[in-house]
Amino acid sequence: MSTFIGNTGLTFDPDSLRARNSSIYDLRDLQIHLIGCGAIGSFTASTLARMGVINFNIFDDDTVTSENIGVQDFTFHQLGMDKTKAVKQNITSINPAANISIKPWRVDENTSSSDFTSVHDNAFFERYQSRGRTPRYKHVFIMAVDSMEARMKIAQSSAFSSGCSLSLNANRDSDKTSYLYDARMGSETFQLYRFPLPLILKDYMSTWYSDEDGDSEPCSARSTSYCSTLAGSMIASEIKKHESGGLGAEKIIFNFPSLLLDSDTDFSSLKRLVS
Numbered sequence: 001m002s003t004f005i006g007n008t009g010l011t012f013d014p015d016s017l018r019a020r021n022s023s024i025y026d027l028r029d030l031q032i033h034l035i036g037c038g039a040i041g042s043f044t045a046s047t048l049a050r051m052g053v054i055n056f057n058i059f060d061d062d063t064v065t066s067e068n069i070g071v072q073d074f075t076f077h078q079l080g081m082d083k084t085k086a087v088k089q090n091i092t093s094i095n096p097a098a099n100i101s102i103k104p105w106r107v108d109e110n111t112s113s114s115d116f117t118s119v120h121d122n123a124f125f126e127r128y129q130s131r132g133r134t135p136r137y138k139h140v141f142i143m144a145v146d147s148m149e150a151r152m153k154i155a156q157s158s159a160f161s162s163g164c165s166l167s168l169n170a171n172r173d174s175d176k177t178s179y180l181y182d183a184r185m186g187s188e189t190f191q192l193y194r195f196p197l198p199l200i201l202k203d204y205m206s207t208w209y210s211d212e213d214g215d216s217e218p219c220s221a222r223s224t225s226y227c228s229t230l231a232g233s234m235i236a237s238e239i240k241k242h243e244s245g246g247l248g249a250e251k252i253i254f255n256f257p258s259l260l261l262d263s264d265t266d267f268s269s270l271k272r273l274v275s
Contacts, residue, residue: 017094017095024244028054034056044232060104074086074090082102111159116139143183188256194251
């Protein structure tokens with residue numbers, strides 16, 4: 001992989017991102033499909049990039065505003081930018097060799113599996129082959145949108161529904177099961193659910209509740225920077241555990257005021273705390 005020259009004239013080798021963790025995990029073969037680039041999505045993208053993830057497919061139809069700066073991984077220099085472009089800028093500032101596809105539109109019930117095709121190009125694939133390893137891409141989908149209504153529309157799309165296979169490259173993509181991570185956040189509470197794909201809608205519905213049952217305000221209206229940062233770290237950690245052969249958790253709930261971390265809690269008792 002090529003080296004890059006930074007603003008100070010020093011060179012950077014992207015492989016150095018793995019210098020202190022190569023014995024812990026290797027996420028280079030992951031293909032991350034990030035749906036939503038707000039508080040959860042922006043921090044998750046930066047964390048995964050620092051962990052050596054190279055391939056990103058990013059969706060969001062929003063732009064960076066002043067109120068985003070305090071709770072999302074953006075700076076005032078990015079005000080007015082499409083969030084997809086700002087997240088791409090963040091990722092490439094960490095790893096300029098990353099392969100990133102940005103799609104500034106909203107994923108909903110009309111989204112098809114063709115929107116989630118791999119973003120790696122032939123040159124990238126051949127570089128890895130020349131170094132003695134053939135990547136087998138594993139697709140991981142992260143749902144980080146700001147309402148339960150939006151989540152339901154995504155879950156109902158043909159790209160995720162039961163019986164529908166994703167349009168992946170059979171020669172380059174892993175035959176392992178792909179997963180959807182659904183991340184939900186309130187001001188001081190975070191939930192994460194993992195579902196195998198194709199998505200069985202009734203299983204997803206067992207964790208779903210309406211925005212009215214949760215909170216009348218969108219998630220972005222009640223956020224904290226520490227919960228956003230934790231969310232990104234926890235998602236990355238769970239992906240790492242699962243993709244490194246660990247068990248991982250199918251459900252995690254964390255509450256800052258009580259410092260309660262629970263992966264086996266009755267969902268109905270906490271649903272009003274988060275969106």
